């Protein structure tokens with residue numbers, strides 16, 4: 001139902017946490033301009049498609065979706081339709097040519113221009129295409145982020161990437177590295193914690209390459225500045241590049257217990273030959289040595305990773321090395337993909353010589369192995385006690401569900417009775433490859449959000465303070 005006099009915006013988000021955060025920035029910026037969020041595109045005055053270009057056929061999927069949104073535009077020509085995100089950055093003007101009903105294209109470095117772009121569309125009949133990057137630092141208005149949940153929040157510390165891995169479109173879609181000032185990040189985190197959040201996740205394409213643009217402080221310094229902030233219970237960060245993982249960062253993680261014992265550290269391939277062709281800037285043994293040093297300083301840390309199979313030139317021996325690395329490191333979670341050429345990347349110009357069926361077969365073998373490893377690791381946790389920060393309900397809506405410090409999904413036995421943001425101490429009773437199940441022992445804290453059904457809590461558990 002529309003509120004008279006208030007324009008509405010609907011944002012459809014594809015892709016990673018960075019895109020999700022960008023979408024909340026869009027909503028926040030427009031809320032300041034008097035908009036409110038529409039529950040679906042049918043009734044929105046502005047529709048934004050916030051796109052992702054990481055997967056195969058991303059462009060085609062965007063055009064397919066635009067075709068359907070174009071039908072809304074034809075029935076309501078006053079509706080404004082914009083394309084944002086990585087495909088917008090990648091395709092630019094071409095989107096306006098192929099989809100003539102699209103009103104504007106906004107690249108990933110131009111988010112803050114959204115209100116003025118909308119005015120240009122409405123008042124000047126313009127069809128803007130804004131794609132450049134401001135290289136000085138990340139244009140960012142923390143106060144204009146419309147955050148959906150209060151118990152945890154993502155905070156961008158840097159954007160872009162200077163690595164140019166030969167398979168990756170990110171340096172093109174997100175530009176070169178731009179860093180926020182350390183004091184600005186700390187102030188944003190402080191404000192979020194004052195609002196009741198207990199978990200913060202720091203975001204950047206290569207987050208551990210962070211450098212304060214003024215002082216040169218590095219990511220370890222940033223962690224050390226954030227860790228003592230009042231109210232912070234859990235600190236995470238993503239995505240780290242192995243090459244930028246300094247001894248100082250390992251030390252900062254180990255000496256600040258608020259840093260969660262989980263780390264996403266993509267290795268991409270276990271073969272030196274493939275790593276060199278990917279231009280990953282480390283070898284298999286360097287990666288393994290890093291994993292060993294991290295585990296030595298942080299025993300029990302859960303490592304997760306990204307892997308690509310079927311990269312151009314990947315032979316059976318190379319793939320076997322990837323499997324052996326999985327066996328050696330024993331990751332708690334693996335995000336694995338078959339290679340697909342992305343526009344503007346070096347590898348896209350090479351012969352794509354691993355047939356799709358072979359890549360698919362390799363992926364299936366890798367997935368099977370990894371599921372076994374995960375199940376073994378998860379089974380070893382049965383009987384242990386974990387503090388679970390509740391995010392909501394499980395997929396069936398039957399149980400409360402949240403994350404452990406080691407970032408595992410934990411579903412809590414019994415009806416879904418713990419509200420979002422409740423910290424529940426849970427004894428693990430059952431293990432599955434992709435999740436754990438456990439029984440609630442006691443509530444150890446609540447964040448800024450209320451208990452959904454507080455009446456149930458005292459009947460089964462004793463409420464205590466957050467340790």
Ligand code: SF4
Nearest residue numbers: 161163164165168170
């Ligand atoms: S470091 Fe990551 S974001 Fe940068 S080019 Fe490589 S894969 Fe892409």
